[in-house]
Amino acid sequence: MGSLDRSLIAGLSVFEGMAAADLDRIVGQARSMRIAKDQPVFEQEQDAHSFFLLLDGHVRVVKSTPDGQDVTVRYISPGELLGIAHALGRTTYPANAIAAADCVVLAWPSQLWPTFAANFPSFTANTYKSVGARLQDAHTRVIEMSTEQVEQRVAHALLKLVKQSGRKTEEGILIDFPISRQDIAEMTGTTLHTVSRLLSAWEDQGLVKSGRQKVTVVEPHRLLLVAEGRVEKG
Amino acid sequence: MGSLDRSLIAGLSVFEGMAAADLDRIVGQARSMRIAKDQPVFEQEQDAHSFFLLLDGHVRVVKSTPDGQDVTVRYISPGELLGIAHALGRTTYPANAIAAADCVVLAWPSQLWPTFAANFPSFTANTYKSVGARLQDAHTRVIEMSTEQVEQRVAHALLKLVKQSGRKTEEGILIDFPISRQDIAEMTGTTLHTVSRLLSAWEDQGLVKSGRQKVTVVEPHRLLLVAEGRVEKG
DNA sequence: GATCTTCTTTGCGCTGAGGCAAAGTCTGTT
DNA sequence: AACAGACTTTGCCTCAGCGCAAAGAAGATC
Known part of the structure; x- marks a missing residue:
């Protein structure tokens, strides 16, 4: 696996306030993996081994309902x-994590968690x-689903994605990984049809x-x- | 405040696996308070001092939207x-906590959290x-809001309340604190009218x-x- | 026991958004 | 360059559930 070093993780907010030696100790126990687009990082119900x-990349976390939605x-x-999962007292993963683009991840065996928790208090706190x-x-999310219309929820979702993964281009801010109408529908509790209609309307108005x-x-x-919700339908 | 002793908390799942002496140390630093029905335990945005x-009793945690819902x-x-809040890196409470019935609570100053975290690992883990x-x-909740109809969500909410606070009576299982149609609506993202209609219909069918x-x-x-959702409308 | 307040029920009309269906468009492949 | 497969757009119809409105209980207060 070669040379993982602390430069990979130094500066990330979860490792804020940690000594270089501790970062080395943490990175030293990690394994680096590449995961191709559309491949799982882990799967729902699976034993949470790591x-x-x-x-690098983007991961989508998805829960499937019994009836397949x-x-x-x-x-x-x-x-x-x-x-x-282990840090939250679970032994299995609660959802599917799927690479939304090609990814690079570090992986640690879950059994290291207690040790990390005991030895690196600021890592734990972070x-x-x-x-x-x-x-x-x-x-x-629950509040949005309870109180907002679909239009508002989709708009919020896009803004969140933009904030989180936006890349400036000459046309505006691009969401920097492939995302379909269906994906947006699954984030907002609607259908790809409705998302498509909204995007079309917004495109006509020059919003997106x-x-x-x-x-x-x-x-x-x-x-x-x-x-x-401060805009009337046109 | 008098004699708080460990019998108050021994046996609760958060204190599972702790020595009696540790329980004493924890209880010794608590303050006991009574909170009357409809009074706040803490309020949204307030400094999270404790x-x-x-x-004893029941507390409802409510978030208010900017527009008052x-x-x-x-x-x-x-x-x-x-x-x-402090255990999750926040300095203010994220919501209002209101006594749904007369309550008794123990309170600890938030600044004790780091000490507790350091000294009582199983308390922390729990x-x-x-x-x-x-x-x-x-x-x-998000999944239910995304995939279920109002009828299913209200039914799920009632079942959850029953499981959590149900008391057996000769008529069935009573939700053991005062709860209005409006309260149920606020749990399920609907209106008191719809909840009322559903309860009426269910009452006719002998469900509740x-x-x-x-x-x-x-x-x-x-x-x-x-x-x-395995029942057709009648 | 009369009045007030709060909670609940119910009727009616409307509409946001989903379901269905079909056509259009883009990308990668052979 | 034609094809296949995946993604997207759009039209039309339907209906679950909300908003509005008004009336009806059940406690609470004096």
């Missing part, structure tokens, strides 16, 4: 942990801080430009107005 | 922690385990009995069928 850090729980960007943020996000598995937000400010 | 353990995040039963369960619940701020589930099994 936890991961995404170094998929709901996207979150998208993961480089620098974030995933699969930390990790739980990010768990707190996820819980927060999940609640925000979109194509096959590709969305560019042209006017984030106006899209935010839509997200906040 | 974290709490509910000893309320969404209930969860109901808390005796034995559960609440307000552990706490994060319960956070994991909450995250799980929140995701389940309900009254002012009171719901009794008469036939949990049949209600579960409704929750799972």
